[in-house]
Amino acid sequence: MQASIQIPATPELDYLLRLGDTCLISGQRLGEWCGHGPILEEDIALSNMALDLIGQSRALLTLAGQKSGKGFDEDQLAFLRDEGAYRNPTLAELPRGDFAFTILRNLVLSTWLKLIWERLRDSRDAELAAIAGKALKEARYHQQHAADWAVRLGDGTEESRRRCEAALAQIAPYLPELFEDDTVDAAAEASGLGPAWSSLREPWLAEMGEVLGEAGLALPESTKFRSTGKVGRHSEHMGYLLAEMQYLQRAYPGGAW
C-alpha cells in the first residue's frame, strides 16, 4: 500500500489547505449526485458545480504543494494524506443527504466561499489572488443557483419546506466553525495572505438572511457544539469518504494514471 505523506505544519499551509480541502471535499460530495439528480437538467447543473470545485481545489492544492517545500503535487495532497491532515471544516464532509440538504449546504458554503474569494483577490500572494479572481465568478453562480432553489423549496410544498427545515437543523451546529478564528487566521491576517474567517460572519449573515427570508426559512439558534474539521479532527463520515477517494492511489503504489 502507498504510504501517507507528512505535511509540515505552518499557518500559511494550514490556511491554504483549509480552503483547498473545503473545495475538494465539497466537490467530492457534489460529484456523488452525477447520474442521480431529481431531473436531468439539475443533474447536469450539479456536476458543473462539482467540476468548478474540483478545479478550485486543484489550483489551491498545487499552490499549497509549492509552499510545502517538499514538492508535493495536487494528487499527493488530495490522495495521500492521513485523515488528520485534511483541513476542511466538518460541514463539507457530511454525507450528501437529500436534495434540500445539498442545496442548503451549497448555499452556506458558496456564500461563504464567495465572500472569502472576494477578499482573497487582494491577497499579498499574487497566485492566490489570481485563483480567487477566477473562483469568485464560479462561486457567485453557485450561490445564485443555491439561493434560487432555497426559495423554491422553502416556498414550494409542505414537504419541501419540512425537508429544508430539517436540513438547516442538521447544518446549524457546524456553522460556528466557519466563523471562529485561531492562530492560523491571526497569521494570515497579519501577513496579508487572507482574511480572518471571523470577518466573514457579518456579511455572511446578511446575505443568508436575505435569501432565507425570501424562502420563509430561518437559521436555527446556534448550539454549544463545536466542530473541529479545520484542525484535523473530523466526523466519522470523513474516514469513509477518504477510503473511497484514496482507494486507487493507496492500492496501486507507484502507479501511473
Add this chain to the structure above:
Amino acid sequence: MSTENEWPLWEVFVRTKAGLDHKHCGSLHAADARMAVQMARDVYTRRQEGSSVWVVRSDQIVASDPGDKDMLFDPAEDKVYRHPTFYKLPDSVDQM
C-alpha cells in the same frame, strides 16, 4: 402530450459571441424562467459556446404551417432581380 406535473418545455437560443445572432440550439425542461436561463447555461454552454442565452416557453412560439410552405416561400423563387448576381456589369466596375 405533456403530463400535468411535468415542468414546461423551453426553447434555448445561444449567442456564441458578441456581434452574432442568437441561434436556436435545443430545448429543456425548467420550472420557471430563472431556472430555464440557468439550465440553458449548464446544458448548452459547457464548451464555451455561449456569451448570452435566450429562453422562451415552447408553447409560446407561433410557427408557420408546413402545409403552407409552398404558398409562403415559393413565390420568392422567381424574384431573381433581388440578387446582385442578376446584374451583369462590365468587368471594370463589377466589384460594385
Add this chain to the structure above:
Amino acid sequence: MYTQAMDTMREEGGQPALRTAEEAALQQRFDNRIDAGDFIEAKDWMPDNYRKTLLRQISQHAHSEIVGMLPEGNWITRAPTLKRKAILLAKVQDEGGHGLYLYAAAETLGQSRDQMLDSLHSGKAKYSSIFNYPTLTWADVGTIGWLVDGAAIMNQVPICRCSYAPYARAMIRICREESFHQRQGYDSLLAMMQNGTEAQKAMVQDAVNRWWWPCLMMFGPPDDQSPNSAQGMRWGIKRVSNDTLRQKFVDATVQQAQVLGVSLPDPDLRWNEATQHWDFGTIDWSEFWRVVGGEGPCNRERLAMRVAAWEEGEWVREAALAHSRKQARKEKAA
C-alpha cells in the same frame, strides 16, 4: 448499439391500408422527399410507422445515455487523480446532456419526456444492453471510453444524416461533444500501459478481455437476422448495416490495441488478405439475447437505480412547480 430498436422490436405487420386519396398523396409526397434525401421536420406529415419507429429508436437511445451514466458514474468518487476525476465527471455529465438532447428530439414526435421515462421505469422500454455489464476496476472506465464509446461513435456518425431532422441535429451535437470521450478513455489506458505497474497492466488486459465481446454485440444481430433493417434503411433512419459497422469497428480497433499493448481475446482474429479486413470469431448471440431479455449481470440494479433517483426527486420537481404556480398567481393578482 445505443439504439437496438430496429433489431429488438417485433415485426409491426404491414402498413395499414391507406384510407383516402389524400393520405395516399401525402404518403407519395413523403416517399419522394425521403428518396430525394430531404429532411423531415417535426410538423411535417409522416406515416404512423415512421413516427412510431423513430420514437422508439430515439427514446431508446436517450435511455441508453441516461442508464449509461451509471456504470462509469460508479468511479467518479474513486477516480485516482483530480485530473481523471474532472475528466470522468465531465464525461458522465455529457452523457446526461446527450440523453437530454435526445429526449427533446423525441418529444417533437408527440410524446412527453415523462411518458418516455415511465416506459423506461416500468421496464417496457429498452436501452443498450452494454450498460448491463459491471464496471469492476478503474480500467473498465478507460475501456468503456475506448471500446464502448468507439463503437457508439461508429454507429452515431451515420445517424447525423438521419432523415428526421431533429434527431439528426441532436446527433450532430452529440458527435461533436463525444469526440473527446473515446480519446480520454484510450489516453487513460495508455498511461497505465506505458508507465504503469505490472498490476495496472494486468488490470487493463482484464478489462479489455471482459468488454471486447459485449462491444461487438453492440452493433446488433447479424444482418440476415435483423428483420427491420430494410425498412430503416428505406426511411433513412438507419444508414449502415450492423455487420458493416461491426467490421469497420474491428478493423479500426486492432491497430489501436497493438499500440496500446493489449491483446484482444479472440483466437480467430486474423488479417484476411483477400477481403482486406480482419476476420474475427463467432459471437455468442445467446448471451446477447439473454442480456437484452433482462438476464444480464446488472439489469435489475441499473433500472432500480434510475427508478430510485426519479422517485427520490419527485418532491423536488413538485416543489419547484408549486412555487412557480404560486408566483404566477401572485403576478396575476398584482
